[in-house]
Amino acid sequence: EGSRSSSMAGKRPAAKVTYYRLEEVAKHNSKKDAWLVIHGRVYNITGFLGEHPGGEKVLMEQVGRDATQGFEAAGHSADAREMLAQFCLGELQPEQLCAFSGGKNAVCLQFSF
Ligand code: HEM
Numbered sequence: 001e002g003s004r005s006s007s008m009a010g011k012r013p014a015a016k017v018t019y020y021r022l023e024e025v026a027k028h029n030s031k032k033d034a035w036l037v038i039h040g041r042v043y044n045i046t047g048f049l050g051e052h053p054g055g056e057k058v059l060m061e062q063v064g065r066d067a068t069q070g071f072e073a074a075g076h077s078a079d080a081r082e083m084l085a086q087f088c089l090g091e092l093q094p095e096q097l098c099a100f101s102g103g104k105n106a107v108c109l110q111f112s113f
Pocket of ligand 1: 043045048052053054055058059062067069070071074075076077078079080081083084087
């Protein structure tokens with residue numbers, strides 16, 4: 001499970017953000033339990049697999065991993081980007097961000113399990 005910690009955004013009260021590691025995301029790689037990462041956020045898309053206008057197949061190729069590059073390569077609309085929020089579980093550990101998401105560690109692009 002993800003680790004909980006507080007983060008202070010400006011002077012607002014601490015908001016709870018759940019951080020996940022890629023190793024945890026990787027466990028959720030089946031049709032019945034499908035997670036992926038896009039731009040540093042972790043999404044549970046299990047219920048969306050059959051709803052995706054681009055089809056289930058492309059999503060199943062990305063589950064359990066960082067799908068940022070594929071998501072951007074498909075050129076998603078603003079509507080598609082807004083849909084993401086409803087599936088969000090939390091954030092990827094910042095040091096595991098892929099280069100495509102602004103991470104310094106380009107090796108994440110080749111991350112595989
Ligand atoms: C939860 C994440 C995702 C959401 C909410 C989503 C949503 C959508 C939506 C609404 C469309 C219709 C076109 C548009 O509005 O842009 C679409 C099309 C498409 N998506 Fe996704 N998508 C997601 C993830 C992905 C990923 C990870 C890939 C590939 C790696 C992908 C590949 C495609 C492709 C190829 C199309 C185009 C289908 C066509 O033009 O016939 N999507 N997606």
